[in-house]
Amino acid sequence: MIANAKAVAHGIRAMLYVSGESRNKKHPEKITRICDNFMPQGMDATGIWTEMKFASMNHPNIKNNVIRMEISPAMEHTENFTVDDWRQLWNDFAAAFDSQEIRDKDGYVVSPRTNVSGSKSSVWLHEESKSGIPHLHAIVCRVDEDGNINNDHAIHLRAQRAAEKVARQRGWTTAMRIHETNIPQVSDDCMEALRELDRWSWEGYTRKLAAKGYKLHLRKDKKDVIRGYVLCKGNTRFKASELGTGRNLTASRIRQTWEKLHPEQAQQSRPIHKPTAAPTPKPSVPNAAKQKQQPVIRQRNPVYEDYTDYKPNRLPTEFEHDGKTYKRYLPGKVLDFFNDEFDFRELANWQDLQNLAIAYFTLLVSPYGEVSSGGGGGSQSGLKWGRDPEEDEVEFARRCAREASHRLGIQKKLGMKRK
Numbered sequence: 001m002i003a004n005a006k007a008v009a010h011g012i013r014a015m016l017y018v019s020g021e022s023r024n025k026k027h028p029e030k031i032t033r034i035c036d037n038f039m040p041q042g043m044d045a046t047g048i049w050t051e052m053k054f055a056s057m058n059h060p061n062i063k064n065n066v067i068r069m070e071i072s073p074a075m076e077h078t079e080n081f082t083v084d085d086w087r088q089l090w091n092d093f094a095a096a097f098d099s100q101e102i103r104d105k106d107g108y109v110v111s112p113r114t115n116v117s118g119s120k121s122s123v124w125l126h127e128e129s130k131s132g133i134p135h136l137h138a139i140v141c142r143v144d145e146d147g148n149i150n151n152d153h154a155i156h157l158r159a160q161r162a163a164e165k166v167a168r169q170r171g172w173t174t175a176m177r178i179h180e181t182n183i184p185q186v187s188d189d190c191m192e193a194l195r196e197l198d199r200w201s202w203e204g205y206t207r208k209l210a211a212k213g214y215k216l217h218l219r220k221d222k223k224d225v226i227r228g229y230v231l232c233k234g235n236t237r238f239k240a241s242e243l244g245t246g247r248n249l250t251a252s253r254i255r256q257t258w259e260k261l262h263p264e265q266a267q268q269s270r271p272i273h274k275p276t277a278a279p280t281p282k283p284s285v286p287n288a289a290k291q292k293q294q295p296v297i298r299q300r301n302p303v304y305e306d307y308t309d310y311k312p313n314r315l316p317t318e319f320e321h322d323g324k325t326y327k328r329y330l331p332g333k334v335l336d337f338f339n340d341e342f343d344f345r346e347l348a349n350w351q352d353l354q355n356l357a358i359a360y361f362t363l364l365v366s367p368y369g370e371v372s373s374g375g376g377g378g379s380q381s382g383l384k385w386g387r388d389p390e391e392d393e394v395e396f397a398r399r400c401a402r403e404a405s406h407r408l409g410i411q412k413k414l415g416m417k418r419k
Contacts, residue, residue, distance in 0.1 A: 001073040001172060003093065003163035007064035007142065007152035011052060014068050015045040018124050018137040030127040034086050034136065038120045038145055048122045048139070055120055056143040063310070065142050067116070067150065069159060072135035077172050081134075083125075090123045090136060092169070096162035102154060105352075110318070110325050111153040115144040153318050157344060186231060187243045189214070191261075198265060200258045202226065219251075222392050226251050230340075239340070302386025305393075307362045321359040328362050334397045341401045348411040353404050360385075360400035367403040 008014055013022070020028030021044065036043065039051045056065050071093055078085070094117040102111035120141040127134050142150050193208035206216045209231065219228040228251050231238040243249040248257045307328040310316070314329040338357055342350040359365045366385035387396040 001071070001077070001163045001167040003069065003071045003159040005067055005069045005097075005155045005159035007155060008066060008068050009064050011066040011139070012045070012049045014066065015049045015122065015139050018068075018122065018126075018139055019045040019048075020124075021045045032083065032125040034083060034090060034123040034125050036122050038118075039122070048120075052120050052139075052141040055141050055145075058147060059143055059149060062142055062149065064152065064316075067138075067140040067142060067152065067155065069138040069140065070135060071138070071163065072133070073167075074172065075133050077170070078134055086125055086136065087123070089166070090138065091117070092166050093136075093162055094121075096165040096169075097158055099165075100158050100161060104320050104323070104325070106323065110320060111151060114150040114158070115146070115148060116140050116150060118146065119144040119150060152316070156339065160344070182233075182236065183238065183242055186214075186233070186238050187245075187249065190231075190243055190249050191257075194254070194258045195261055197258060197262075200255050200262075205254075221395050221398075222390065227398070239343070242346070301389075302384050303389055303391075304363060304386050317358070319355045319358045321355055321364055326359075326362075326364065328358070330358070330361070331393055334361065334393050337394055337397050338401065341398075346413060348413050349408060353401070353408055353410075356408060357397070357400045357404040360403055361397055367407065 016022040019033075020031040033042075036048065039048060043051070052066060056062055071089070073089070078089075081089075097116050098114050101109055101113050104110050121138055123136060123138045125134055126137055140150070142152075144150060189212050190209070193205060193212065196208050197204050202218065209216050213233055215232045217230045217232065218226050219230070221227050229240050231240075231243075240250045240254075241247060244257070247253060307314070307330055310329045313331060315332050315335055316327060317330055317335060318325055318327050320326070338354050342353045342357070344350045347353065360367060363386060368383040368385055387393065391399075
């Protein structure tokens with residue numbers, strides 16, 4: 001079972017989509033109402049949204065005023081489910097979501113428990129139009145019935161952990177276990193795709209994988225250089241770093257892997273280098289002429305971006321550094337990159353790595369020394385830290401992640417603990 005959660009500002013649009021009243025929903029007949037909690041039953045999307053607005057009217061500064069959730073169990077686990085069974089699954093998931101209390105390394109609570117179970121919510125069952133796979137959609141008010149705000153700190157991780165917990169409680173195969181089980185087959189499919197390629201190209205690799213049911217998403221930098229890729233099959237994503245042996249299927253090594261599989265074609269595709277004549281020795285130059293003043297290489301002035309205030313397309317996030325908790329507003333694409341780069345399913349120290357990388361990205365600290373202005377100026381060392389004028393934000397985030405990895409090291413998880 002997998003799950004996702006995100007705090008959003010477009011509550012009415014989300015509610016229209018979930019209930020099937022949106023014009024963008026092609027098959028409203030495949031939608032079933034499961035339950036409405038702490039509200040009159042049977043209201044339309046506008047009525048439900050009005051109820052949630054009234055509940056949060058004492059907190060006018062909440063921009064993301066609802067939580068949107070999706071819960072997708074494996075089809076074989078729910079083929080005989082009734083509406084009551086789906087309602088119970090929602091209740092179990094909400095309880096598992098609320099049970100999580102996030103603490104720092106010293107044991108202090110940095111993110112208290114939520115109260116989704118005690119908040120207004122509307123839950124609906126959708127079926128995929130092509131595959132028929134059923135999944136739950138829920139819209140939850142950010143303010144519970146006691147007037148407290150449901151915090152959205154690490155909300156996507158709360159959802160993933162809740163899904164894993166409910167799956168274990170019910171004896172279902174967890175999403176993590178399915179993911180790990182599928183990796184060898186996906187790796188074999190990638191190697192087979194490379195064997196079938198007569199000439200190396202990303203386009204050919206993409207076509208061969210598409211024939212096997214995969215979608216390949218390339219990750220490029222500002223100069224259009226491919227830095228990584230992700231394979232998707234259904235709802236499951238596989239990073240290139242997870243596949244193959246010795247990272248031989250990563251973007252930087254995949255061509256070498258293809259060349260080992262096709263040595264003759266690789267030899268033909270390599271450019272032929274003609275021998276060049278030996279360079280003519282230069283005449284000796286007097287020492288005085290050698291000692292010309294060399295040009296001074298100046299460091300570029302980095303771009304210092306302020307992430308302390310909200311701007312459009314930015315999401316709030318909290319992180320810890322040096323025993324203190326900070327709140328910043330980062331671009332959604334940057335948060336997605338950090339979550340993908342430091343995957344909680346793979347790394348034991350993912351949280352420490354993510355915290356340090358965000359501290360570097362927001363200029364709270366510098367790899368070369370403390371930032372003297374507390375997040376807006378240069379570092380105390382002679383080396384400047386910040387986003388290069390030619391870098392976009394994701395490229396700078398990648399550099400921050402690399403520095404955090406060098407500083408803390410990567411600690412792989414040895415495996416899931418069974419309860």
